[in-house]
Amino acid sequence: MRWPSRSTNLLRSWQLSRSYVVSVVLARWRLLGANTRAVSGQVRPMDIMAITSLKSQSVFYAHEMVTWSLVADIDIEADRYRWMGPARFTVSALCRLINLRRYKARICYLLDAKDPLVAKQSEGAEANGPSVNSDDSAASSDTRNGPPLKYTQFCRGRTDASSLVLPKDWHTYDGSVTHFMASSLPWISADAYIAPTAGISSGHIDLIWIPEPSHRLQLVPMLTDGGKGDYLKGPHMHWHQVRALILVPMGLARNAEVKGIMDVDGEVVSCEPLAIECLPGLARMMMPNWLDEARVARRCKP
Numbered sequence: 001m002r003w004p005s006r007s008t009n010l011l012r013s014w015q016l017s018r019s020y021v022v023s024v025v026l027a028r029w030r031l032l033g034a035n036t037r038a039v040s041g042q043v044r045p046m047d048i049m050a051i052t053s054l055k056s057q058s059v060f061y062a063h064e065m066v067t068w069s070l071v072a073d074i075d076i077e078a079d080r081y082r083w084m085g086p087a088r089f090t091v092s093a094l095c096r097l098i099n100l101r102r103y104k105a106r107i108c109y110l111l112d113a114k115d116p117l118v119a120k121q122s123e124g125a126e127a128n129g130p131s132v133n134s135d136d137s138a139a140s141s142d143t144r145n146g147p148p149l150k151y152t153q154f155c156r157g158r159t160d161a162s163s164l165v166l167p168k169d170w171h172t173y174d175g176s177v178t179h180f181m182a183s184s185l186p187w188i189s190a191d192a193y194i195a196p197t198a199g200i201s202s203g204h205i206d207l208i209w210i211p212e213p214s215h216r217l218q219l220v221p222m223l224t225d226g227g228k229g230d231y232l233k234g235p236h237m238h239w240h241q242v243r244a245l246i247l248v249p250m251g252l253a254r255n256a257e258v259k260g261i262m263d264v265d266g267e268v269v270s271c272e273p274l275a276i277e278c279l280p281g282l283a284r285m286m287m288p289n290w291l292d293e294a295r296v297a298r299r300c301k302p
Contacts, residue, residue: 043284044285046201047063047279047282047283048063048283049182049205049276051276056270057157060264061279063283064185064266066274067182067263068105068177068249069103069177069178073096075089077095078092097220097223102178102253103249103252104175104177106247107173107174108171108172108246109170109173109240112205112241114197115242151244152246161273176253177211178212178219179209180208182242183206183208184202184205186198196232204278205242205243205276207240210238211238212253244275249271
């Protein structure tokens, strides 16, 4: 299982104070507090994302995010400027905005009950009579040594993404993508509030993508949001709460052979079709009793 590393140590950014001075002063108290919580069993459930590679059929796990295209390019390519310290991300972002890469992808997703579209669909279903929800009727599958998958088990044994037959209630987007992210935590850094409704035990994944903007300056609010999450209110944004999703990267719009960078928890993985599912409460995290997750995440309605 992958844990925080490289530049996208979101879990640490989300859980700890952003004040360096306070962090240094209270470092020993945190260590003592962690030991106390470990002994006293003060833990909370934590969601984990199960990621299935359709090509190799291997399954691995992440607790933070899966990103591709703009943010992945900025994050991974910022290592070229590591000598610049934190400023390397700004430089990398400017480089990508000047030379913006436009990708194509197919994104399939199963909405969570928290998503506003589900409420609209439920109202229509009540008017037309009861229907069977594929979420409730889905059977668990055997993933060998890992936990069973409920919503992406139909991907098992399907190495060709084009041959997938989606169950009922799945949605599909097929087209241009400039930015893609699937996150189970609200913060991707101390000042990047990327997924407002995500949380350590929210039970869903925040799925966010941006099609090709009419002008590259439309991407600036996302990169300069300053930890507010207001960029999601833009008319060009696609933002959903999902239980599972499938990402099929089709490469650059001008060169399909260049698939781009796939970034999972800050680490580069093979850029290939991935099926991602939220496993609610699979892990446990030591946390202080006084931490109010909803307040820290500043949850807002999509």
